[in-house]
Amino acid sequence: DHICTFDSMRNRVYESTDIKSNHYLRQIQGLQRNKDNENVRYSSDEAGGGGEIQLFDGKARFINKHIIEIYDDKKRNIQRIKSKYFLIATGSRPRKVIERGDFYVESDGEYILTSDDILNESAMNEWPESILIYGAGVIGCEFATIFSNYGITKNIILFNDGRDRLLPREDPEISQFLTDNLQFQSKVTVANNVKMKYMEIDYKAKKVKCVFNNGDNEQSVVYVDKVLLAAGRIPNVDNLDLHKIRENNDKNYTKIEVDNHLRLRDTRNGNGANIYLCGDALGKWGLVSVAEMESRHCIEYMFASKNPITRLLYDDISSVMFVRPEISCIGMNEIECQKRLISYKCALLRLGLINRSVIDWNVRNSGPIQPKQAGF
DSSP states (O other): OOOOOHHHHHHHHHHHHHHHHHHHHHHHHHTSOOTTOOOOSOOTTTTTOOOOOOOOOSEEEEEETTEEEEEOTTOOEEEEEEOSOEEEOOOEEEOOEEEETTEEEEOOSSSEEOTTTTTOTTTOSSOOSEEEEEOOSHHHHHHHHHHHHHTOOOEEEEEOTTOSSSOTTSOHHHHHHHHHIIIIISOEEEEOSOEEEEEEEETTTTEEEEEEEOTTOOEEEEEESEEEEOSOEEETTTTSOGGGGSSSOOTTOOOOOBOTTOEEEEETTEEEEEEEEOGGGGSSOOOHHHHHHHHHHHHIIIIIOSSOSSOOOOTTOEEEEOSSSOEEEESOOHHHHHHTTOOEEEOOEEGGGOTTOOSTTOOTTOOEEOOEEEOO
16 A cells, blocks of 8 residues: 655645635635736726725734734834724634643644644654644544544544543534544544643653543653644734733733624724724634634625625534545534524435535545434
C-alpha cells in the first residue's frame, strides 16, 4: 500500500488552500475598478449596481466609530478610512492557552500544538507515533479521524475534558454512534469521564507527559509524541482597539455584545449602530453557513432596508462533521424538542435504501441516519 508522507500531505493542503484563497482573491479583484485588467469575467456594473470593492493589505484598528487605521507589521500607518458602516468579519484562531481550575497548559509550537501549528515545519515533519487530542468537540473528532485515516499514528487518544460522552448537545445515540466508530473502526481511544491533572514536556525523551485522574480519582500517566489542543477558538477582535468606541474605554474589557441585528453594543454614543459583527468574530457558532447568513443580514440591514430579506434564524442551522462516516445535522434534535416540550416523531432510515448514498461502492460505511421532525 502507498504510504503518504507528512510532507506530501502538507504540500497537498497548501496547494488546496492556495487554490481556494486565489479564487476568492480573483473574485474580489474582479469587482475592483481596474481598466488595465481586461480578463475579469464580471464587473460591479454588470448587475446594474455600480458599486466597487477596494482591497487594502494590512492590519486595521479603530480610531473612533467612523474611522479605522490600516497599518503594517511595523505599526506604520498606511491609510485612514472613514465610513458610515463597518462589518467585522475577522474570523478566529485556535485557543493556545487552556485553563480548567488548577490545570493550565499552553502551546509551545513544538510538542504541544494548535491546529495552526500542525503544518509548520518546526512543529511536525513526520507523522507522530502517538498523539493526545485535548478537546473532543467537532474539531477534535475530525482531527482524530484525519490521523487515523493515514494509518501511521498508532496511538490516538481523544481526551473529552471530563465529559461523560462525545457531543453532549446531540442525542445520545449520535454520541454513541460516533464513539463506536472512532474506537472500533478508527482505532481511537476515547477518554470520557477523565480530567487532566497536568502536562509537562520531557525534552530528553522528546515526549509529553500527561497525568490525569479518572472517575475513581485514580491517577494515570501517558507519554505521547505530540499534544493537539482542540478546545475552542478565539475571535480575532482583540487588536481592533474596540475599547476606543466603548463608554468606559477599558482595554481589558473584551466581551463582545451585539443587538438583534448584530450591531456592537456599549459605545460612547449609545449602541454601535454602525459597527456590525458576523461569523467567527462573534465567537458563537463557527459555521460557514451561519457566517454567510449573518453577513447577508448585516449588509441588507445597512443598505437595503430595516426589514432585511435574510433573517437571523438559528433553529434550522445545518452542520456536518467530517468523521468516518460523516455526520450531519439540521434543525432541532430530540434533546431540544424535549427541552421545549415539543412533540415530535423519530424515524430511523438505513442509508442502504438511498441509491445516492453509496460512494466507491463502500456499503459498510453506510450507517444509520436519523431524520427528526418537530411539531407533530
